[in-house]
Every structure is written in structure tokens, then in C-alpha cells.
Amino acid sequence: MTQIGAHTERVRQRTHEGFLRHHGFRYAQIATGLCVAAVGVYFVTAARLHEPPSGGSWLGYTLGTISAGLIVWLAFLGVRKRVITEGHYSLKAWVSAHVYLGLSLVVLATLHTGFQFGWNIHTLAYALMMLVIASGALGIWAYATLPQRLHANRGEITRRQMLDALERLDAQLRDVAQPLDRAGAAVVRLSVEDTELGGGFLRRLTNNHGDDANQRALKALRNLPPPAGERQAEALAKIEELLRQKADVLSLARRQMQITAMLEGWLFIHIPATFALLAALTAHIVSVFAYW
């Protein structure tokens, strides 16, 4: 089989690798190398120092500078992600580097401390950094495991379609409720007017909708007195079916929101902690040089 000409194209993402495996684990290797080198140098030089190793030694300064530089650069991912420039860059490569170099900070910054901790601004900066890294690790877990569930849950139904389906069901409920008496209409109104799809972040994350108005409406429907006429009975049967359909769509949409919340939940720690870390880091550096 002959094909005329090979493709010569602009830079193109041809290989199909996730961010963790990017470029044959290139950044994992770089980060590991960095850590191994730092640990090696630390234990070789620590023995020869006059005083116990700390951030104030030449090794401490070197590790500190590398770590501080890394922290600032890692935080820069937030900007990189949002600025779509024309040149060649791959956000996937950035994320890959962010993950592995971020993890390497556990080693680099710990060595930088010389294992000296205390109740001061310096240790606060260290603790905040560890918090950022821990929340980031949570993120890695989320990104590596949740996408499958996210997409398996929704199938080929889009968010818009879920909302449309709910709207459509509500419209049908209103239509069908026309011949009902006051009590019946109240049941439909309960479902149509009081059902809350999402709610706050915690509610979305736990997918706990115990007081769901649609469920309450279903229950109330069953407790209604027997219908007065055939027309009413027919309407009530139709309404029960619609409420069930609505319950199905609601649980699908809420599961979707739950997984989405899990996928972004860790960011609610990661991002604020990053800003706190940047502030503490600044204070740490300023105080070190002010009290030289």
C-alpha cells in the first residue's frame, strides 16, 4: 500500500499520552534526578559543615533559591492556562512538569530546612507548602481516576440537555396538572417550584439531597385522597410517571455535579493555600535578609 508523501505539518500533538506519562515520564525523571542529587549532596556536605545544616548555609541558600524559584514558577501555571498565545507550548507538558517538580519540593524544601522547625514564619511557609502539595496530590488522584466516571455517568448527554430535559418535564407537569384540584396542584407546584438541582458546594460534593422537593412531591402524591373522577386519575398517574422521570434526570445530573465537584474540590484548598504560601514565602525571604 503506497501513500503519496508523508505528512509534513506544523507542530502537532501526535502521540497520545496523558499528562502523567507525558514524553515517556520526562518530568518524573527530571524531578527524581533533582531529588537524588539534592539528597546526595546534602548528606555528603552536611557532615563537613561546621554547624548543623540549616537554611543559612551555602547549601541551604542554594536549595532555598531553587525551591522558591520553583514555587513561583509552579504558581504561574494559573496564568499559563489562561493565556492562549500563538506560539508552540503544550499545557499538558506544563501540567506534567507542575506535578512532578511540585512533588520534588517535598524533598528539596525539607532539605532546605535542615530539619529545623519551630513556631515561626519560616515553618509556617513550609507547612503551607506541604498543604499545597498534599492538596495537589489529591488533585492527581482525582484527575487520574475520576474522568472515566464522569463520562460513563453522562454517556452522550450534555449538561445543556440535562437542564433542557428538566425544563421540559416541568412544562409537562404544569400541563398535565391543569385538571387537578387544589391538593393535587400543590404536589406539582412543590416539585416544579421547590426542587433545587444543585445547591452549595458541600451539598454537591456529598450528593446529599435528603429534603429533595421532588421526592417529597412523590411521597405526597401517594398520600393524596383517591381522585374524584377518571380525568383526575389519569392526570395523577401521568404525574407520577413524570415525577419519576424527573427523579431519574435529577439523580443523573446530581451525580454529574458530584463528580465535577470532586474534580475541582481540591482546588479550593490548593489555590488559596498557594496564595497564602506566596505571602508567607515573601515574609520568610524578607525576614531572613532583614535579620541577616
Next chain:
Amino acid sequence: MAETYKIAIVGSGPAGMSAAAHAAKKGVSHVLLEKTDHLSDTIFRYQKGKHVMATPNVLVLRADCEFDAGKREKILEQWDADVKAAGVNVRFKAEVKAITGEQGAFTLDLGKGGTIQAENVILAIGTQGNPNLMRCEGASLPHVQYQLDDPGEYTDEHIFVIGSGDAGIENALGLAADAGQGNTVTILNRSADFARAKKANVDNLMAARDAGRMTVMTETTPSLVEEGWVTVDTPQGSSRYRCDRIIARMGASPPRKFVESCGVTFASEQPSAFPTLSPTFETTKPGIYVIGALAGYPLIKHCMNQGFDVVEFILGVTDLEPADEPLLKEKLKGLPGNRSVSEWLEFLRSNVEILNGLSPLQMREFLLDSEVRAYRAGEPCFIRNEQGSSLFGIASGSVKVEVDPANPNITVPIGQGSIFGEVGLISGRRRGATIRAAEPTICIEIPRMAALKLMAQVPEARDTVNRITTERQVLQIFKSGLTPEDIRDVLAGSEVMDVKPGQPIISEGDLSDDLYIIRSGSMIVEKDIGGKPVFMNYVPAGSYSGEMAMIERSPRVATVKAAIRSQVVKLPAEPFRALLARKPELAARMQAEMKARREINAFIEEQKEQFGGAVDMYSSVANFLIKQGIGEATDVLLIDESLCVGCDNCERACADSHDGLSRLNREAGTTFANIHVPTSCRHCEHPHCMSDCPPNAIRRGPDGEVFISDTCIGCGNCQRACPYGVIQMDKPPPKKPGLLSWMLFGVGPGPGQPDYEWRKKAAKAGGAESPKLAIKCDMCSGKSGGPACVRACPTGAAIRVSPDAFLSVARVDKVVARP
């Protein structure tokens, strides 16, 4: 007594109206016949407030009516005023049923409106045609209508919509949209499913049915219409329903039949052909003239200019300088030879073989679309692997083809009068070889659409292109120093075949032994392993298939069938075997390739035994992708759902690198296994969207991207033509505040496509009215980093691939056997 006019003009669109206005200005006795009760029905039927554009910008308007880009209402108002001011004699509701007689004494039959006598007739009826009419009894009752302008007009009625196309479905949905209107809507479909309509429309229809807002009756036809009632035939028998209104949307029949019945000949049998015209727009029937869209000029400015010109011609003016003269002058400026425009036209027409059959008028139009290029000796016309689908004709000089990419000194000459670039034209693939001018050379470069039009209009041109294409393609595919002499016998028995999607050209186990060249489209190779068809390979255009059985005289080892509508060339086995015997080099080459292929087959079979599940999976993934139209794609966006975190950064990146509008919808689209095909352009080999673009604004860029240039007039044809729903009509939002001010102060909508509310408010503040234009993926054309959607994916879920790279066996383990 019938009235007699010097000129009768049929159709009051831009062309007819302009002709009538000019006739009126000149004081010629005339009549303008319009079948509806208003001027310019096509534009009248545009949606309210539509912005009508005036392209091509460079063309000077020469007419007695004004026209400038603007809102539909403003333009129609202007024309009404112009027609009145010019003193045009208009007859509304005058539909011409037949034209008989000869020049000087034509009779126009207006049905109930009597007859009209005219010396000359101008047909300016456009291409919209007449709606197909209901044929059952009672179909002529007044409550049967073929158009729905405003669904909100009708309340509390029993309405039947007949027709299963998009128009019918949209009308039915519109009528049932507001329950408050109280309409009882029923849609009738003659067949069992809605195959002709867009999926989204059918989905909405089914949803409306399920919601009880309307009734859908399939396999049903109306049989009797009465006042207030309709009787329909269903599979269960016939029944009678209340019916206050029938809206019949059963398509339209093109006006060709009517035009031919007037004695006018068309250029060819093809549906896309136009009437044969003289340089003065006169048809083969003396005294009948055709202008406007029916003559092949869909743009308003062209139409109006032709209206002016044709009246001049009828009045005996022969030296009228065409309105496009300055355009052509500009186009031909700077070329060597110091020729005038008409000398150039004649020079090109007589020197390039495929243009010989064109009339000067066609030649003019042709040149407007094409480019004349002068090359110095050694200058490249195009480079190997460049993307291009235009055809070149050599008007003087000659070129040489570098057939061997490894050694540019091996060249094959092509001389004056011949053509080149035809393989790219037909297959839509990249250029197969570099071609340079051998001496100072003048070529005409004909874009694909113009070339296809030429082939449809002039049968000789089509035959020439086809003959040369087959010959060159065979030479190019088999290389090995073959010459046209060598393959003469092979070509003599060759046959060009059209293959429908799914139709096999080779069936496993058959004893046939012909060789096939895939000329356009693509094929998939399947082999029956353990009772199941297993996907073996994807064969793109420009390749061959079937050589194993030809060489070894053995039964076929696999089935080769079309992935999409394709064209193949069948080469008979016997002469080819004789050729192999004469050319050991070619035989060796084919043997080597066959060996490689056999290894692939063996590999798959072995895999199948060891990892049956993985191969089945790969096979079904490949089949899924082919079903999604990947077979005609050149570059498609896929999303790996095991990596996608749903952050929509791809959409945001797309919006931010393209005037603030995203051209892709990540969530929408279909999914199979882990592979999601989002709603995004695939850059088809032969793009459906290109097929009917009045200003020719859709083109193919250097990287293979199909893009819409800024000459778009917003007509929406491409959006309707795209089977994948990737084109949207929208206006770009105003500029957003910068990223920093959003991050720090929360000003503006932030990255990505701004929401509708923000856009509306910002557009209002901006003031200027901007038209809705067609918007689609341009693969980030001109951006060195490549497509932004892929670059901006944080997890590597989004990839852009070409099908031949993606559907190769090398992926058996990669696609599915990932942990």
C-alpha cells in the same frame, strides 16, 4: 387582445428588477412579471432583520437601482422605491406557465392571467424553483399553503404539516412551540423515518411528540383535503381528521424543466449544469436571455449588473465594456506580454486545451475566479506535500515534474496546453510532487470549485481531465520509471467507478484479480477472522488495492469496501501482469510492498488469537470512527474520555484565539469506548460546506484546513450543507477587557466565550450593527503552535489526528490495550 412588449422580464429578483429598471429608464416598452405579490421573493423570504452583504466588494455596481450592504428591510424598501421611480411596468401574481413562439413574437402564457406578447424574453427566475405541490384531491383549496412566514400568526387551529425535511419539522416545531397558541399540530411523513432532516431537528421533534405537544404520523400520506378536514392514508387504513390549515413543505423542483420547455439547452445533463449562453446572455433559443442565479451568478451585484447589460445587448449595443473589466484588468496587471483583457482571454482560451470549449462569457467568469501566473524558469508552481486542490493549465512555456523526491534531477516534462495539479483536484490530498517551470511560463490556476464547474459545463474538459488524471495517477503511484507509453495498454482497459459507502470493490474469497486505484474518498480493508469482520487497514485516496490476487492469481484475502462515497479506477489484471513482466523494477517494488502487507495481516491474525478482545475492540473502534465520518476527514479532533476532566479549557482556548467564539463543542458529539468525537470540524477531503458558497468564501489553506474567508455573506448554505453540524452562524462579540484586569479586578467575562448576556450588553454599548457570519474551525490557521484546543488541554485528552495515522495497525495495542 394581448399586449405586446419589446422585452418581457420573468422574475423580479435583483437581476430581473435591474433589467426592468434599465428598460424603463431607456423608455423601452417592457413588462416585469412576478409570480408573488412582492418584488424579489428570494430576498423577501430572508428572515427578518437579516444583514444582506454586498460582495464582491471590488465589483462596481452598474444598475438603475441602488444596492448596498444592509438590513433586508432597508434593501427591499430601497428597491421598491427605485422600481417605482424608474416607472417599471410590474405585474404581480403573474406566473409564466409556458413560453412559445420565436424571436420577435413570443407568447407568454400566464395561466388565468391571460397571455402576453413580447419580442424578447429575459429569464431571471433564479434557482429556487417552485415548491412541490400536493397532488391529492382538494389540494388547491385556499387553506393549503407552501410557506410559513410567522408561526406566531396562527392560534387555536388544527394544523397539518406535510413533509419530513428540515423545513417541515422546523415549521411544525414553530407552530407547537407556544402552548398558549393552542394549535393542534400534526406532522405527516410519507416514509418511516426522518432520514433527510438534521439529527437535532429530529430529536426536537421526537421530544415534542413525547411531551404531547404534537402528533407525528409516519408512513402516512394525505388523500383528500376538504374544508376543515383532511383524510390521510396510514398503514392501518385511512382516517379523517379536523384540519384548518395544511402547510406542505415537500421540497422544490428546480426550474430547469420549465427553462428547457422554452427551448433552451443546458450545457450538460448534470444537475449542476447551467444554460448554454452567448457573450450577450442569449440562450440557444434566439430572443430568450438568461441572467442571474439561473445563469450561474448567485451574487446580487453580478445579477444587477447583468440586468443592466442584457437590456443594452437587446437594444443592439455591442461594444459595452463589461462591469467586471476593471477587475480583470487589475488581475492581469503586471503580467508579461502587454495584452488587453480580451486578448488575454483569447490567449488563455485558445492555448489551454481544456478551456477551448468555453464561450467568451464563460471565459470571463472563469478568469474572475482564477489566477493567471507567470513563472521564471526554475520557479516552483507548487511543492510536494503542499496542500492544494486547484488545477493548473499551461498557456505558454512548459513545466517539469520532480517525480523522485530523493533526486530532484529526475523530471518529467509537461508542455504547453496541458494541465497539472489534477490529482490534488480530484483526491483532495496533498500535492504528490514538486512542479517547477522549465522555462518562462504562464499558467492559469483554477480553484477547485471553478474547475468542477468547468468539468460540469464542458464535457470535453471533463474527459480530458479524467484521462490525464488516471494516467498521471498510475505513473505516480507505481513510479519505477514508468512512462505513459508503458501503461497505455493498462489504461486502455481501465474503468472509472463510483462506489457508494459500504459497497465492496473486492470481496474476500472472490476469484477476481483486477487492481484498483482509489481516486477519491477512502476504503477500509476487512478480513473475516473467526466469523467476525476484523478491521485491517484504512486505504486513503492516492493508494492502490488488490495487488495480491493480481500477482499471485489467488483468491482475494480480504474485503475492501468504501468508507465514504468514493471513486476508484479499475485496472485490468492481464495487461498489468504483462507490464510487470516487462518492468522487473516495478515487480520487485510491488513484491516488497506485498510482503509488508502480508506481515501486517499475519500480525493481526496472530494478535487475534492471543488477544481476541483487543482486536475486536480495535476493530469496533475503527468502525465507529468510520461511521462518524472520519473516513472523509483529513484532520479530526478526538477526546480521550479516560483523561478528560471536563475543564473546557479547549473551548476557552478556541474562543480566545478566534474573536471570542468557540468553534467546538466538547460535550456534544458521540462516544465509543474511550473515544469521544466532539462537534468540531474534520476538514473533509471534499468539504460539503464548500459545495454551495455564493461568494466562494470557503477555501482550503496551506495546512489542509478548510476555512471561511472574510468574504462570507452569511447566507447559511454551508451550515445547512455540513452533515456534522460544526458550522454556526454568529457575530463575533466585542473585545473583552484584558486577562489581568479580570484576574485582579474581575472586569469583563474572563477567558473563553463570553456569555450571551454580556455579549448583548457589550454589543449594545458598541453600537455598530454587525452581520451574522458563518463560523467554523480553521485549525488555528497561521498559528505556529498548531491548534489551540490541543495545546490548551491540561491532561493530554485532546488530540488532532488524520485518519490514516490513527487507523493504522500500529495502534491495535495502543488504542485499547492501555491499562
